[in-house]
Amino acid sequence: MVGMMAADWAETAVSLLNSARSSGEIPAKLRWLRQLKEVLLHRDPSLLPDFAPRLAELQADRASPVRKLLAEMIGDIGMKHMELLPEMIPSLIYFLKDSTPAVARQAIITGTYLFRNVLEKVVIQGLCSSDLDDSLKSSWAWMLKYKNAVLPIAVQPGSDGVRLLAVKFIEAIILLYTPDPDVSSDPPHEACEGMGFNISWLRGGHPLLNVGDLAMEASQSLRLLLDQLRFPQVKSLSNSIVIVLINSLSAIAEKRPSFYGRILPVLLGLDPASSVIKGVQVPNAHHALKNAFMACLKCTHSSAEPWRARLVEALKAINAGELAEPAVKLKENSGGIVVRREELSPPKDDKVTLQECDERNNDLGCKRNMDEECSDLSQDDVVSSKRARQTSVAAKEVTNESLQKSPDSVQINLPLISSTTSRDGSSGPVQQLVSMFGALVAQGDKAAGSLEILVSSITCDLLAEVVIANMQHLPPTCPEADGKEELISGLGYASGFVSNSLPALRPSVLASDILSLSSSLPMLASLLNIQPSASYDISKIQQGDEEKMTATTDATFSPSSVGDVIATTSASLPASVEPSELVTEKDGTAVPLYANMETTESKIPGLDSTSSFDEIQESQDASHTSTAELQETNLGHAVNLVSTMRLDASTTDCEAQSPQPAITDASQLPCIASVTTAPQYILPKMTVTNVDLTDEDKDHLQKVAFMRILEAYKQIAISGGSQIHFPLLSHLGVEYPLELDTWGLLQKHVLSDYMNHEGHELTLRVLYRLYREAEQDQDFFSSRTATSVYETFLLAVAETLHDTFPALDKSLSRLLGEVPYLPEGVLKLLERLCSPENERHEKDFQSGDRVTQGLSAVWNLILLRPSNRDRCLQIALQSAVHPVEEVRMKAIRLVANKLFPMPSISQKIEVFASEKLQSVADDIPATEDIDADGSALGLQKNGDLEKPPAGRQPPPSLDKNELTSDNPLDQNTTSSSISEAQRCISLYFALCTKKHSLLRRIFAIYKCIPKAAKQAVHRHIPILVRTIGTSPELLGIISDPPTGSESLLMLVLQTLTDGVVPSQDLISSVKKLYHSKFQDVDILIPVLSFLSKDEILPIFPQIVNLPLDKFQAGLTRMLQGSPHTGPCLSPPEILIAIHGIDPEKDKIPLKKVMDACSACFEQQNVFTQQVLAKVLNQLVEQIPLPLLFMRTVIQAIGVFPALVDFVMEILSRLINKQIWKYPKLWVGFLKCAIQTKPQSFSVLLQLPAPQLENALTRNPMLRAPLAEHANQPNIRSTLPRSTLVVLGLVQDSQASGPAQTSQSQAAETGSSAADVATEVTQESTAVS
Amino acid sequence: MKLRHAMVCSSNQNRSMEAHSLLKRQGFDVSSYGTGAHVKLPGPSLREPNVYEFGTPYKHMYDDLRRKDPELYKRNGILPMLKRNSSVKTAPQRWQENAADGCFDVVFTFEEKVFDMVIEDLNNREHKLMKSVLIINLDVKDNHEEAAIGAKLALDLCQELEAVDCWEDAIDDIVAAFEKQHKRKLVYSISFY
Structure with missing residues (x-):
């Protein structure tokens, strides 16, 4: 069973493998293989031994x-x-x-x-x-x-x-x-x-x-890793590798603290200043480094302890570096390329060769402490690799140098190699810096960032030292490019310029990796191109250069060192060869050109000696590929060479001091051989010759050199190296003879584009240099010259700034604020600016901003330059009394708002303003004497009626009246003298707003200034008073005004109370004034509405006594009252008050009182029917009756005929009061009765018979209608017989009877009249 | 889509989630994390932020804040943001606690502090798999608008990274090109799983 299974699996596996092999589709293959793996590993591992080789066959799968x-x-x-x-x-x-x-x-x-x-x-x-x-x-x-x-x-x-x-x-x-x-x-x-x-x-x-x-x-493996991060290799690595290396190394250091001592030096050596990794992505490496350092810091192992301090330091540096990073990146992005400073490195090479084992030199860039690393196995490698690098640099130079060998003993001066070592042996840090620059430059543009940081981190002094140390590398000759054909030579020109004459330029100025090339080629080219032509277009050339340089730089961008440079050189050479040939032909002097390298080998037209190069070329090539070992074997040679080189260097120096163009004398060219340490070369033979130049040539050369430096601003601007450029220019300006007009050139440059040429900085540099020259006072002539150059230079710049820049520009002000001192010419300029002359501002005075510009400059100077303060203040003050109002107002604003608050000068300003004010009073023009008298008279109280035209008028209308009423001849003088007065007093008025105590003087002087000035004052004072408000000083003046200032005071009061509620202080001041000194009720009118009834009533007669218009104004104010308390007097009260005036006692003309009454009646909407009724009601009760009572009644009925019934009541009451006893009123009574007939008939009939008789006698025309009226039956029955008798209706038969009746009748009517009176009183109380 | 991305910010709410959401919609394999100790959301005042534990579902926060002051949190965009977040994933995850999520190829952080924490965390893990991971930081302000911009930029960059065979070879170029195009500074690092 198991066997079966195994067999099955084996079959499965085989079929899977076959399927995998045969299948054409990748996913299917992968699927088969995965299944196969599953089978082999998990189902039947016993199959593996068989399948392993078969699987291996798949390794070639496509x-x-x-x-x-x-x-x-x-x-x-x-x-x-x-x-x-x-x-x-x-x-x-x-x-x-x-x-x-x-x-x-x-x-x-x-x-x-x-x-x-x-x-x-x-x-x-x-x-x-x-x-x-x-x-x-x-x-x-x-x-x-x-x-x-x-x-x-x-x-x-x-x-x-x-x-x-x-x-x-x-x-x-x-x-x-x-x-x-x-x-x-x-x-x-x-x-x-x-x-x-x-x-x-x-x-x-x-x-x-x-x-x-x-x-x-x-340990060896570790070394492998560490070496990657060491100096030359590291820059060929991609960022990601660097990061991983750093991470890995820091991980190793953490996990194996015993390696701290080996790893950290390398990591620390990668400090931001020197580690530049493929230029762009530095932040990432920094970040990795930072993390690595942080991680290492956390390590608690004992072997980590000694490194802590350095780690902390490095972290700080990184943090600082990161801050600087964006700036560096920006530069790089903007296409800036590193200036190469190849010529800086030879000194360093010298050192290497001189002190063979000087390890300090080996890690220039890396600030590693070698002592700590002596045991490091890898150290040797570092040294050798570095050396290889350095020598490769040197080799390049030799390559270039060998170009200059010439069969015709025309040798080219190439001050590439300096003897800094021997010379500046004393200045250690400078030396180190120079070497450091050299090393960085050797890296080409990749070191741009580091260079930038280095340059910005060292002090200016030190930088200057470095520059000076490098000055000897300046090209001894000043080649002059000629027009367009020499574009290419311009290439050399510019780059040579950059690399030689401004060695400490920031890195991004120009192309980098072409370096060795540029330092040698320019020499070539420039020498060839020296021609006494004065016209050239440097900027054009330089543009060309830049393009070319960029192109070349691109070609050399790949990181590998030596080979590339050669490639570059060769790449750019063909270009440089051509034009030089052109020149050669053109001059007719066979100046042989020795170009170089492969191209030279192949074909340089017109050059026979190329073959001689080839050998050298080959050996050079060999050297480029040579390794460190090779270098070491050759060190011995180098030592020999160095001594030779020193000699040369000193010669170079001589040459540099007297630059010599070398064209005309074809036979002899100054020739300095320069030597590098590249060991396996044999130096070309060198001869030193001198050339005598004519003075013109020398001058010309100097001028050209100066122009060259001047025109380098473009590169400078990109690199930001102006702190070197400017002092150089100004120094040259001082050193060069005046005939060359360096100042003129400089000035032209500055002014051609003030902004972009850093004109401000350059001008300051120049001025300070000149100032120093002048102050040094070495000899009379030079210091005087410097002074005059200083003045003209500054003046020219200032004028141009003024003329060309928009008025709002602050450049001028800034410049004047920062120059060493201000010559009188500049102050005059400012003066003209601040106080433009008449004819001038007419044509361009739309630019009133110019004045502002001048004034702000003046202000600036007053603030910043105490020594010029008085003079500048004077300028400002003159401007503040300028005839043109716009100018004057600007200046016054400055003086009053900005300058016056300054304690040190406020006194002066005040004195000046006072003098000006006084001058108004002093210079009374003869023609105005009479007017002045007139107005002085007018001020006297009683003059108003007699002298209406020039007399006392309400101040606001004063101007108008006078202008219109005065004769036309006077008018012109008046208006011009008004403006003249205004010119003088404006400043003082402006100061018053700042310092109220000055006010009193205006009041004091008021009475003695001419009329025109008074008008000017009248124009100013409302503005002033509104600005100040009721200040204590003003109140003080109000309560105690100088004599003669009354009308001014009135104006002030009007202004103060115009539309605003006067303060209690003001009111009491006015009252005080009225009571103590100035018994003119006039002044109370402005505050009238704020006085109480009790205060007004005593002065009411005076108010009535005022001219009608004033009374009317006062009337309005009284009726209006203050918003808080309401009217001070109600209309009835006013009328009653008017009637209460006793012309005899109060010495008021009766007419005035009558006028006052009429004025009231005119305001029918205020003095309404009800008001009148009420007033009459009250008046009729007064004993004695007011003089004008009947007049008022008549007027009232005239205005309001509807009052007639009421008036009849009044009349009958008057009868009860036996009105006939007051002769004046009796006349009025009858007049009224006549006017109001026939309604008045019934009243007349109430008169006792004798009085009726009297009345009828006085007014016979009444008799008939009255009799007719009385004869009506119902009336007749009520009339006493005596009355009827008077009327002639009854014969006088019973003399006694009617008298009785009449008496009783009189009693009757008396009671009824009393009834009416109470009724009316009730009514009036209801109304009130 | 062969790379696995992680978007990391401080609270895994705004910036990382915005990017997560965007990249997810674009079919990227993306996760998101926060590196802070807690999830913090703006509260009624600067001193009273709403603080939650990582792992609290966005839905829960949403309900919580809606209960507290619906007007305020609607107005300042917190509620919409939480709603968006809950549609992207369940709950904010803490970077340091989710090492088990496996290897990422690209970890995008939106704040230098976060960047450092991610690197430190990765360095503290064992580098057994030898699988490199790119950690990129793009500084993005923690507000809704900037987050949207930042997410778009992150997407751009991730697409660039997806497009190359081997980002290790191309990363310098990609970063340089990105910086040039967008004028934004990138910092990256490489670590290993």
Whole structure:
């Protein structure tokens, strides 16, 4: 049965395998295979030995998923049946090289499991018995083979996915091979799951394995990993690998703290400044590093302890670096490319060769502490690899140099090599920095970020030192490009410029990897192109350059070092050869060109000497491929060469100081040989010659050089290296002779595009340099020159800024605020700006903003420059009295709001304003004298009636009246003198709003200023008063005004009470004033509505006595009252008060009182019928009757005829009061009666007979109608006989009788009149 | 869809769920997690957040908040978000407690702190499977709008990753291209299961 089953399974398995093989579809294949695996592993494992080889045949299957599955199956099978491994591992090894990464990955994964398992098994079996199974031994042997196959994968370029796993595999091996501090080192007695594994179990001895050997192997493997992260290699790695390496290493360090000492130095060496990994993705590596450091920090193992401080430091650096990161990235993104600084590295090479074993040099970039690493096995490798790198750089240069060999003894000056070492031996840090720059530059643009960080992190001083140390690399000649044909030479030109004259430029300026090329080619090209042509277009050239450079850089982007550079060189050379040839032809002087390399070999037209190159070329090529060992053997040579080189370097220096163009004298060119340390070359022979230049040539050269530096702003702008560029320019400006007009050039440059050329910074640089020059005062001439250049420069810039920039621009103000000092010319400029002259502002005065600009600059200067404060204040003050109002107002705003609050100058401002105010009073124009007198007269109280035109008028209408009433001749002068007065007083008024105590002066001076000025004051004062409100100072003035300021005071009061409720203080001040000093009720009118009835009544006669219009105003105010208390006097009260005035006693003309009455009657809506009735009712009770009573009655009836009945009542009451006893009223009474006839007849009939007689006698026309009225039967019966007699209706027969009747009648009517009176009183109370 | 994705944020509510929801709709094999100690949702004030344990169903939170102040939580978008979440999965899951969910190929985090926690957690696990996992961080502000943008970006990136055979080989390029295109900074790391 079992056999049957087994056979069945075997058949099944075979058929599955066959199906899998034959099936064309991948999914089907996979399905078959999975089933097969299931069968083999779980159903009948006995089949495995047969099937293992057959499975292995599938390794060549075309479908990668099948191969991957196979690799997986090998793992599954191998885990359970290790004895089969020898047959399957070869497939696994085969898979490692599979073209599909997934398969290779699976192979490594599988292999890692297997390796671990086999190892554990081997160890445990070895511990248990002294001998091992053969099959196990064989499996182990295969596993070792497998391991050896995997190791290279981890270090070779290939699929990153595979490589990552290979790294992981190595990590696993290292961990397996080294003792695990967390697992007991005592071997277990029996194997069990999950107990962990510790290689130190082997200490007791093992037939196959040796702890020491394994440890050694682990160490080697570790070195393999570490080396990846060391300097040259690391930059060829992809980010992902770097991350995984870092992670793996930190994991190893954590798990095996004994490796701390080896791993951390490498990780720390990867600090942000020097580790640049493929340029772009630095943040990821940083992040991984940070995490690694954090993890390492957490480790508590004792061997981790010493590293803590450095870890913390490194973490800080990373954090700082990350901050800087975005900036770096930005630059990179913007297409900036690293400037190469190849010429910086030779000094470093010198050092290497001079001090052969100086390890300090070896890790330039990595700040590792070598002492700690001396024992590190891998150290040698680092050194050699570095050296290889460095020398490769050197080799490049030699390559370039060899180009310059020339058969005609025309040698090309190539100051590539400096003697920094020998010269600056004293300045250690500088030296180190120079080397560091060199090393970074050697990496090309990949080091851009690091360079950036480095440059930005060192101090300016140090940077300057570095620059100076590098100045000697400046090209000794100043080539001049010529027009378009030399575009290419421009390539050299610009790059040479960048790399040589500005060695410390930030990295992103220009192309990078072309470097060695650019440093040599430019020399070539430039030398060839020196021509005394003055016209060139540098910017054009440079544009060309940039394109070219970029192109070249692209070509060199691949990471490998030496070969690429050669390729680049050759790539760019053909281009450079051509134009130089052109030049050659053009000049007619056969300047031979020695270009280089392969291209040279093939064809450089017109060059015969190429063959001589070839040999060198070949040897160069050899050198490029040469390895570190080769280098070392050649060190000896290098030492020899160095001495030669020093000589040359010093010559270079001489040359550099007197630049010499070398074209005209074809025979002789300055020639400095430069030497690198590349050992296996023999230096070309060098001769040094001098060229005498004419003065013009020298000047020209200098000028051209200056222009070149000046025009480099584009690169500078990109790189942000202006802190070097600017001082250089300003220094050159000072050093060059004046005839060259460097200042003019500089000025033109600055002003051509102030913003983009960092004009502000550059101008400041220049000015400070000049200032220093002037202040140094070395000799009279130079300091005077500097001063005058300073002044003209600043003035020119300031004027241009003013003319070209929009008025709102702050550049001018900023510039003036920051320059060393302000010459008078600039102050004058400011003055003109702030106080534009008349004819000028007419044409461009729409730009009143200019004034603002000037004023804000002035303000700025007052704030920032105490020494110029007085002068600037003067400018501002002059502007504040400018005739044009717009200008003046701007200036006044500045002075009053900004400057006046400054304690140090407020006094001056105040004095100035006071003087101006005083000047108004002092300069009274002759023509106005009379008017002034007139108005002075007008101020006197009684002048108003006599002198209406110039007389006292209500202040608001004063202007108008005077302007219209004055004769036309006067009018012009008046308006002009008003504005003149305004000009002078505006500032003072503005100051008053800030300092109220100044107000009094205005009042004090008021009486003595001319009329026009008064008008000006009148215009200003309402605004001022509204701004200030009722301040204590103002109240003080109100309660005690200077004499002569009354009308001004009135204006103030009107303003203060206009539309607002005056404060209690104000009211009491006014009252005080009225009572103490100024008995003119006029001033009370503004506050009248806020006075109480008791206060008003005593002064009421005075109010009535005011001119009619004022009275009317007062009337309105009284009736209106304050919002809180209501009217101070009700209309009846007013009328009664008017009637209460006794013209005799109060000395008020009766006419005034009558006018007042009429004024009241005019307001019919206020003084209504009811009001009048009420008033009359009350008045009629007064004893004596008011003088105007009857007049009022007549008026009332005139206005309101409906009152007639009421008036009849009044009249009859008057009869009771024996009205005939008051002659004046009696006249009025009769007048009224006549007016109101016939209603008044009944009243008249009530008169006693004698009075009736009197009345009829006075008014005979009454008699007839009255008699007729009385003759009516019903009336006649009621009339006494005496009355009838008077009327002539009855003859006078009984003289006594009627008298009695009349008396009784009179008593009767008297009582009835009293009734009516009470009735009316009741009515009136109801009304009130 | 060969890769397994995990979206991770702090509370497994907004950013990770937005991305989870989006990727799920696009047919991705995706899960989502939070790395915080608790699930925190905004409360009536800054000092009074609503705190839940991981594992509390979204539905439960929804009901809870609706009871507390339906207006407030509707207005600030919490209720709609919870509703959306409950349609995606039952409850927020904590990354550290769900190691059993198996291997992911891509873990997307939306905050650097979360990124670090995921890496640390992965590093603390044993690397037995030798299976690499890509952890990518894209900083996204924790609000609804940014989360929507972030999810879209995550989707883009995941599609890019799906499109290549072996992300290990292409990751640098993908990341660089992504950064260039979207002007967003990515940080990634690689760890192993």
